[in-house]
Amino acid sequence: MENKSKDFLRRIVEEDLNAGKYNEVVTRFPPEPNGFPHIGHAKSIAINFGIAKDYQGHCNLRMDDTNPTTEDTQYVEALKDAVQWLGFEWDKNVRYTSDYFPKLYAYARELIKMGKAYVDSTSEEEMRELRGTVTEAGKRSKYAERSVEENLELFEKMKKGEFKDGEHVLRAKIDMSAPNMKMRDPLLYRIRHAHHFRAGDEWAIYPMYDFAHCLSDYIEGVSHSICTLEFENNRDIYNWVLDTLGLKPIRPYQHEFARLGINYTVMSKRKLLELVEGGQVNGWDDPRMPTIAGLRRRGYTPESILNFCDSIGVAKANSMVDVAQLEFAIRDDLNTKVPRVMCVMNPLKVTITNYEGSEEIEAPYYPHDVPKEGTRKLPFSKEIYIDQSDFSQNPEKGYFRLTPEQPVRLKYAYIISCKEVIKDDKGNVVEIKAEYHPDSKSGKDTSGIKVKSAIQWVESNIAKQIEVRLYDRLFKTEAPESVEDLNPNSLKIIKDALIEPAVIDEKPDVRFQFEREGYFYADPIDYTDEKPIFNKIVGLKESSSKKKKAPKQTAKPQPKKVQIDGEVVPMTTEEQALFDNYTNNLKLNSEVANTLARDAQLSAFYQEALEAVNSPVGIANIVTNDVARELKQKELNELNYTPKQIAELMKMVDDELISTKIAKQVFEEMSKSGEEPTKIVESKGLVQISDPDIILPIIDEVIAKNPENVEKFRAGNTKLLGFFVGQVLKATKGKGNPKVVNELVARQLG
Numbered sequence: 001m002e003n004k005s006k007d008f009l010r011r012i013v014e015e016d017l018n019a020g021k022y023n024e025v026v027t028r029f030p031p032e033p034n035g036f037p038h039i040g041h042a043k044s045i046a047i048n049f050g051i052a053k054d055y056q057g058h059c060n061l062r063m064d065d066t067n068p069t070t071e072d073t074q075y076v077e078a079l080k081d082a083v084q085w086l087g088f089e090w091d092k093n094v095r096y097t098s099d100y101f102p103k104l105y106a107y108a109r110e111l112i113k114m115g116k117a118y119v120d121s122t123s124e125e126e127m128r129e130l131r132g133t134v135t136e137a138g139k140r141s142k143y144a145e146r147s148v149e150e151n152l153e154l155f156e157k158m159k160k161g162e163f164k165d166g167e168h169v170l171r172a173k174i175d176m177s178a179p180n181m182k183m184r185d186p187l188l189y190r191i192r193h194a195h196h197f198r199a200g201d202e203w204a205i206y207p208m209y210d211f212a213h214c215l216s217d218y219i220e221g222v223s224h225s226i227c228t229l230e231f232e233n234n235r236d237i238y239n240w241v242l243d244t245l246g247l248k249p250i251r252p253y254q255h256e257f258a259r260l261g262i263n264y265t266v267m268s269k270r271k272l273l274e275l276v277e278g279g280q281v282n283g284w285d286d287p288r289m290p291t292i293a294g295l296r297r298r299g300y301t302p303e304s305i306l307n308f309c310d311s312i313g314v315a316k317a318n319s320m321v322d323v324a325q326l327e328f329a330i331r332d333d334l335n336t337k338v339p340r341v342m343c344v345m346n347p348l349k350v351t352i353t354n355y356e357g358s359e360e361i362e363a364p365y366y367p368h369d370v371p372k373e374g375t376r377k378l379p380f381s382k383e384i385y386i387d388q389s390d391f392s393q394n395p396e397k398g399y400f401r402l403t404p405e406q407p408v409r410l411k412y413a414y415i416i417s418c419k420e421v422i423k424d425d426k427g428n429v430v431e432i433k434a435e436y437h438p439d440s441k442s443g444k445d446t447s448g449i450k451v452k453s454a455i456q457w458v459e460s461n462i463a464k465q466i467e468v469r470l471y472d473r474l475f476k477t478e479a480p481e482s483v484e485d486l487n488p489n490s491l492k493i494i495k496d497a498l499i500e501p502a503v504i505d506e507k508p509d510v511r512f513q514f515e516r517e518g519y520f521y522a523d524p525i526d527y528t529d530e531k532p533i534f535n536k537i538v539g540l541k542e543s544s545s546k547k548k549k550a551p552k553q554t555a556k557p558q559p560k561k562v563q564i565d566g567e568v569v570p571m572t573t574e575e576q577a578l579f580d581n582y583t584n585n586l587k588l589n590s591e592v593a594n595t596l597a598r599d600a601q602l603s604a605f606y607q608e609a610l611e612a613v614n615s616p617v618g619i620a621n622i623v624t625n626d627v628a629r630e631l632k633q634k635e636l637n638e639l640n641y642t643p644k645q646i647a648e649l650m651k652m653v654d655d656e657l658i659s660t661k662i663a664k665q666v667f668e669e670m671s672k673s674g675e676e677p678t679k680i681v682e683s684k685g686l687v688q689i690s691d692p693d694i695i696l697p698i699i700d701e702v703i704a705k706n707p708e709n710v711e712k713f714r715a716g717n718t719k720l721l722g723f724f725v726g727q728v729l730k731a732t733k734g735k736g737n738p739k740v741v742n743e744l745v746a747r748q749l750g
Contacts, residue, residue, distance in 0.1 A: 008257075008316060009257060010051060013055055013224060016223070018722050019722050020717075021223075022223040025056075026057055026058060026059075026221050026222045027051055027057065028060040028222050029049065029060070029062070029083065029090070030063075030064045031079050032065070033065055033072065033075040035075055035269035036292070037078060037291065037292050038272065038289075038290045038291045040290075041079075042292060042305050042306075043259075043312075044226075045082070058091035059088070060090060060092075060095050060222070061080070061094050062095040063079070063095070063096045064213065064216075065197070066212050067206065068196040073197055076094075078284070080094060081292075085292065085302055086292075086302045086305065087306070095216075096198060097212050098199045100219055101199065101203060104207050104211065104212055104215055108155065108170060108189060109152065110245060111172065111245070112152055112170075116172060116173050116244055117151070117170055117173060117188060118144050118170070118173055119146060119154040119158070119170055121168050122143060124166065127141070132176065132184065134181065137176060137177035138181075138184045140173075140176045155170055158205050159204060160204065161193060161204030164193075165191050165192060167191060172211075173185060182234060182237055183240070186208070186237055189206065189207055189208065189211070192204065192206045210234050210238065211241060214237075214242055214254075215241065218247050218252060223250075223252055223253075225238070226254075226257065227255075227256055227257075228259035229258055229316075229318055230259065235254045238254045239254075258316060258319065260312070262321050263322055264323045264480070265474070265475065265480075267290065274483075278483065280483055285525075287299075287535050297525065299519065299521025301330065305329070307329050307333060310589075311325065313621075319664065320629075322629070331540070334511060335370070338512055339374060339512055340515050341500055341512050342378075343456065343497055344387045344463075344498045344499075345468060345494055345497045346387055346389065346494070347386075347387070347498050348385060348387065348432065349383065350384050350431070350432045350457075351382060352383075355436050358381040359381075360380070363377075376500075376502035377502065378412060378413070378500060379459040381460070384457045384459055384460055385463065386402070386410075386432075386456070386457045388429075390456075391429065391432060393421060400453035401453050404418050404421065407449060407451055409442065409454040409455070410454070410455065411442070411454040413441065414438070414441055414442070417434060417435055421433075437449060458498045458500050462501050463498040463499065463500065464498065464501055464503070465496055466532040467531065467532070468534050469491060469493055469494075469535050470491070472487060472489060472492075474487060474490050475487055510522045510524075512534075519536070519537040519538050575598055579597035586617070587617065588617060592621065595624045596624060599628075601636060602627070605646075606620060606643075608642075608643035608644070612644045613648065613650060615650045615651065615654050619646065622649070622650060627639075640670060640671055641674060645670060648676070648677050657687065657688055657690075657737065658681055658687070658688065662681070662686050689740075690737040695736055695741060696744060699724075699741075699744055699745055700748065702724060703748060703749070706723075709723060714749065721746060
């Protein structure tokens with residue numbers, strides 16, 4: 001595997017390989033083909049295909065096509081396209097759960113013959129009433145007493161389509177008093193008289209997810225069935241089906257990770273479908289959508305999405321990621337890749353009265369700090385256009401661009417001074433008469449004139465008119481619930497923007513940075529030579545309007561920065577030193593380091609916590625995510641916890657006394673009550689089991705059940721230590737202290 005930090009999933013894979021549990025790592029990406037894949041799927045794709053690649057295994061792409069009423073080939077193609085666009089290849093052909101329908105049906109018959117499944121004819125309402133509650137056991141249906149022969153006959157008739165939808169279902173016979181309510185005789189098959197896009201009308205019954213998924217994994221030889229946390233309770237059914245059918249010795253096991261949640265975004269395919277069908281967006285590939293197709297059309301790159309997924313990591317507890325992290329990822333990726341060009345969004349004519357003739361000015365595509373070269377020719381004449389925002393008759397303090405009294409530089413060209421302002425009948429400025437300073441040409445300036453800004457411009461005769469689509473976040477609230485939360489300004493169209501001709505003629509890349517405006521992408525669908533259309537990918541930096549409340553500065557005020565048009569404001573010397581220390585010495589990723597380095601308040605908080613406990617990565621993550629989120633709403637002195645308490649919380653995670661999932665709960669409680677994290681863990685019974693008197697009997701029981709592995713271990717196969725530790729932790733339901741368990745297992749085996 002490549003040299004990178006191992007997440008908990010990769011640690012599980014390595015433990016299984018070291019224990020000889022599997023000879024090859026086989027993962028799978030099993031989406032339902034009932035919608036376009038979104039960025040949450042991108043995370044799952046990156047994990048499943050990435051783990052398979054890291055351990056020289058392979059990953060299957062399998063369409064979970066068990067609901068014929070919602071599935072379509074267009075979704076299959078979209079899923080295939082997303083995987084390939086992100087740079088991955090699945091093993092052999094695309095697989096479909098429908099390929100296994102005959103085998104699944106045969107397995108269901110086996111369960112019936114074993115007395116472990118029955119045909120239930122209870123109504124849906126009565127079935128719900130009999131299920132019980134979390135505090136009250138359920139009651140088994142009277143139809144559970146049907147004989148094996150009657151169940152087999154009814155199930156065969158269900159398959160042949162002799163009953164109506166909902167008239168019967170096939171259920172597993174497990175435990176109607178199980179604490180996990182999903183184990184209370186779950187459904188295995190239901191009747192669906194619907195045309196299947198692959199199987200046609202051959203089947204009138206279709207397997208439920210919990211039955212089909214584990215068996216499809218087994219049929220394909222999957223070793224690690226990796227899914228999101230909402231399927232955690234389904235794991236018991238997964239294991240029950242495989243264990244009851246006796247599918248050994250090599251079988252898959254399910255492992256869950258936190259699904260991706262992003263603020264200002266919805267990930268539910270149902271809600272996304274409502275937006276599409278309701279006309280609130282222009283299809284699944286609308287650039288405002290979080291779908292892979294939408295992000296791709298907007299101009300996001302595969303690298304940016306994979307870097308984003310890598311930066312947020314693989315966690316065991318669900319959390320909300322700031323959409324600004326995704327925007328940072330594409331900004332960071334494009335910064336060193338794309339050429340800079342000039343575009344005037346709202347043109348204002350400027351006539352340079354003392355300039356005659358024309359010339360071409362050579363200008364670089366990339367700034368000096370980007371390791372790429374390339375230039376283009378900028379036509380220049382007496383008639384140019386600047387942006388209306390770059391001229392003001394009554395400027396506010398700190399306005400550095402063109403005014404009647406203040407000259408400005410035309411980027412890469414000359415300094416001009418305003419001589420006359422021409423207005424229309426309504427008093428709107430429609431033209432500027434200006435003079436240029438011949439000895440002020442960029443790179444050869446001997447004029448001695450001091451200016452504080454350089455503005456973009458285009459030559460009037462050769463500039464190309466383009467349509468620009470300015471996209472913003474689709475929702476105006478952090479946690480959107482419905483269409484009422486839609487951002488009415490998520491799309492603004494400018495039809496008469498002007499661009500320098502090199503963008504159209506030479507076109508060194510389909511993505512550009514329009515200086516001072518952001519990053520843009522030639523729309524891959526609507527763009528034509530007659531009507532060039534560019535989509536805004538992302539701005540140069542997050543606008544202040546998106547920030548709810550700026551934290552009050554408690555650190556030493558920084559010197560005022562001179563406005564620099566066309567680039568992200570560079571770091572100060574102090575900020576750059578912090579950034580270098582964070583990335584080089586503390587090994588923080590660039591996004592987290594950038595956030596800390598640029599925020600004196602967060603940086604000071606982080607440093608104080610780090611002095612208490614040396615856990616640089618863990619503390620940085622909680623500070624830049626959870627603490628930073630609270631500071632959007634509160635002042636620093638309003639927080640109910642201190643840096644030292646955050647450090648104590650992270651120490652418990654590092655010591656594996658609590659899981660990251662528990663740490664999330666503890667942080668929420670700290671935020672409300674201000675109580676010490678250790679007291680919260682103790683009072684709520686969250687402490688992991690560390691008492692040898694409790695753990696040792698469990699270890700002895702595991703050893704007694706695995707005499708062959710004990711013999712192999714004592715014969716020299718020390719890699720089996722991980723197997724025994726895993727079995728003990730499983731027996732303690734994850735509450736065993738891993739460090740203590742490791743020590744005691746080694747001692748008992750030794």
